[in-house]
Amino acid sequence: TPRRSVTVIGLGPMGQAMAGSFLDRGYDVTVWNRTASRADALVARGATLAADVRGALDANELVILSLTDYGAVYATLGAAESALSGRVLVNLSSDTPEKARAAARWAAERGAVQLTGGVTVPPSGIGRAESSTFYSGPLHVFEEHRPALEVITGRADHRGEDPGLAALMYQIGMTMFWTSMLSYWQAVALADANGLKAADILPHAVETANSLPGFLAFYAERLDGARHDGDVDRLAMGTASVEHVLHTHGDAGVDTTLPAAVVELFRRGMDAGHAADSFSSLVELMKKAAA
Numbered sequence: 001t002p003r004r005s006v007t008v009i010g011l012g013p014m015g016q017a018m019a020g021s022f023l024d025r026g027y028d029v030t031v032w033n034r035t036a037s038r039a040d041a042l043v044a045r046g047a048t049l050a051a052d053v054r055g056a057l058d059a060n061e062l063v064i065l066s067l068t069d070y071g072a073v074y075a076t077l078g079a080a081e082s083a084l085s086g087r088v089l090v091n092l093s094s095d096t097p098e099k100a101r102a103a104a105r106w107a108a109e110r111g112a113v114q115l116t117g118g119v120t121v122p123p124s125g126i127g128r129a130e131s132s133t134f135y136s137g138p139l140h141v142f143e144e145h146r147p148a149l150e151v152i153t154g155r156a157d158h159r160g161e162d163p164g165l166a167a168l169m170y171q172i173g174m175t176m177f178w179t180s181m182l183s184y185w186q187a188v189a190l191a192d193a194n195g196l197k198a199a200d201i202l203p204h205a206v207e208t209a210n211s212l213p214g215f216l217a218f219y220a221e222r223l224d225g226a227r228h229d230g231d232v233d234r235l236a237m238g239t240a241s242v243e244h245v246l247h248t249h250g251d252a253g254v255d256t257t258l259p260a261a262v263v264e265l266f267r268r269g270m271d272a273g274h275a276a277d278s279f280s281s282l283v284e285l286m287k288k289a290a291a
């Protein structure tokens with residue numbers, strides 16, 4: 001079998017884990033990073049540090065990009081545009097779907113193909129069979145390079161040809177992750193104001209989080225049918241409840257930015273006449289930009 005080989009550009013925690021995973025599987029790995037010293041541990045394990053971006057691109061057809069955002073992608077590849085021709089750029093740098101589409105066009109104009117990727121796990125999940133990454137872009141390119149993509153995460157989930165799709169799926173996940181984790185920090189702040197540690201509330205917090213999948217599944221069908229029947233919950237009840245939450249945080253003397261924003265959304269739903277509907281009716285407000 002021929003030697004399998006890949007270039008990894010961007011050696012933050014994610015890129016380092018990816019390059020390490022390729023080394024573990026016996027790949028020839030060429031790396032490049034703006035701050036060269038980040039390559040030291042990988043070079044000690046057998047990776048080759050390219051002298052410049054051009055050298056990193058020249059080394060392999062398959063080029064993994066793990067940079068902070070697409071601004072960093074242009075800043076990096078812009079120095080060696082003429083070396084892009086014939087390259088497959090697996091862009092795992094996160095950014096908006098629009099930026100992903102524009103970068104795919106930019107790459108195509110220079111003779112390269114972009115596969116957009118959205119990795120759903122932190123560095124510790126890289127190289128693991130159960131971890132997964134969303135991809136979008138040309139299916140035949142994805143299939144051709146699937147074995148290498150499965151080194152990054154064991155599951156490689158192609159969502160479609162539109163280069164923005166993988167970024168969209170990634171941002172959907174991030175939308176839920178950041179707000180959910182903020183709700184946890186808020187709960188910990190309230191607990192702290194009442195003499196409780198994060199460890200004290202952990203079982204309760206985990207149980208609450210574990211109850212969410214059932215709610216997601218229950219509402220999904222109703223949401224797609226735009227049915228917001230108030231048969232199991234009513235927005236008026238929910239509004240009273242989120243006001244209790246807000247007042248509890250106010251009484252505790254902790255920051256109320258997040259609970260106040262929640263109350264604000266519920267009140268807008270009440271003002272729009274949804275008092276007797278489910279609180280899922282709030283999604284109809286969210287589908288439009290606020291006036």
Ligand code: NDP
Pocket residue numbers: 010011012013014015033034035038066067068069071072075076092093094095119120121122123
């Ligand atoms: P970092 O932001 O820590 O590092 C990314 C790399 O980008 C670094 O190597 C850095 O170089 C480089 N970089 C940034 N700006 C420039 C620039 N202007 N020119 C050249 N290089 C630049 O990111 P991570 O490794 O944590 O993540 C990489 C991507 O993966 C990000 O888009 C992130 O959102 C995404 N991601 C991260 C996860 C995580 O848990 N960390 C999980 C899922 C996705 P230098 O070393 O010189 O600073």
